[in-house]
Amino acid sequence: MNSIDLFQNPLPRWFKRNPRPTVLIKELQERDRRRMLKHFLGLERADRLLRFGSMLPDELVSDYVNRIDLKRDMVFGVYNRVFQLVAVGHLAFAKTDPDKSAVTDKENVAEFGVSVSRSVRGMGVGSKLFERAAIHCRNNDVDTLYMHCLSSNQTMMHIARKAGMAIQRDYGEADAYLKLSPPNPGSMLQEAVEEQFATIDYTLKANTRAAVKWLDRLPGRKPR
Numbered sequence: 001m002n003s004i005d006l007f008q009n010p011l012p013r014w015f016k017r018n019p020r021p022t023v024l025i026k027e028l029q030e031r032d033r034r035r036m037l038k039h040f041l042g043l044e045r046a047d048r049l050l051r052f053g054s055m056l057p058d059e060l061v062s063d064y065v066n067r068i069d070l071k072r073d074m075v076f077g078v079y080n081r082v083f084q085l086v087a088v089g090h091l092a093f094a095k096t097d098p099d100k101s102a103v104t105d106k107e108n109v110a111e112f113g114v115s116v117s118r119s120v121r122g123m124g125v126g127s128k129l130f131e132r133a134a135i136h137c138r139n140n141d142v143d144t145l146y147m148h149c150l151s152s153n154q155t156m157m158h159i160a161r162k163a164g165m166a167i168q169r170d171y172g173e174a175d176a177y178l179k180l181s182p183p184n185p186g187s188m189l190q191e192a193v194e195e196q197f198a199t200i201d202y203t204l205k206a207n208t209r210a211a212v213k214w215l216d217r218l219p220g221r222k223p224r
Ligand SMILES: CC(C)(COP(=O)(O)OP(=O)(O)OC[C@H]1O[C@@H](n2cnc3c(N)ncnc32)[C@H](O)[C@@H]1OP(=O)(O)O)[C@@H](O)C(=O)NCCC(=O)NCCS
Pocket: 047, 048, 050, 051, 112, 113, 114, 115, 116, 117, 120, 121, 122, 123, 124, 125, 126, 127, 128, 148, 149, 153, 154, 155, 156, 158, 159, 162
């Protein structure tokens, strides 16, 4: 039985059509770097392997986070209700390799890496991060989005295929790339509106978190 059927009064039709929760994707800044590290270190061993392609020790994960160039790259994140970073997508930009000039005539290409905490998997968060990365590329004159992952990674392969990515496999690893259409007023507006909503949500959650911490410091209160 579908959980929706448990309700005596049927839920509205729009909810049945789209039962996944709304996912708000936020562009991460310098102040989020500590939480990015916490997110990566919190991934299970198998997930860390899938995310980085090898079982990086904590120090190398920390190096990776510290070396993310937030002026050049874009990092997107999803915060849960209690202001924990539960998903991170890193969109890294690089100059187009001359060997790949048949794939694109643009100056830059982008590569995307993503991880979603187990507590929020299967709710469309990974797909939404991917979609946001693609729209950001379109709006920034990048028409080729690469993804590099193990070909045993069925979930990511599914997301890539769903997005229409061309996938090339080589010795257990898979390189996939997606050709993107040029920007239009709709793609520009979509990205701006999504970021606005996510910023409001982020501010509310950050302020609530700060208020809870402050209350916890009051004499006689037990910390949560
Ligand atoms: C890959 C990952 C980001 C997906 O995140 P997610 O939020 O669970 O993804 P979504 O909910 O958006 O989508 C999952 C899709 O995969 C499908 N799926 C899940 N398990 C699957 C499997 N074993 N085989 C095929 N498809 C599968 C789901 O049905 C869903 O499809 P749908 O949207 O068409 O219904 C997450 O599992 C993760 O962080 N994995 C570890 C790190 C990693 O693998 N990163 C990718 C390499 S960079």
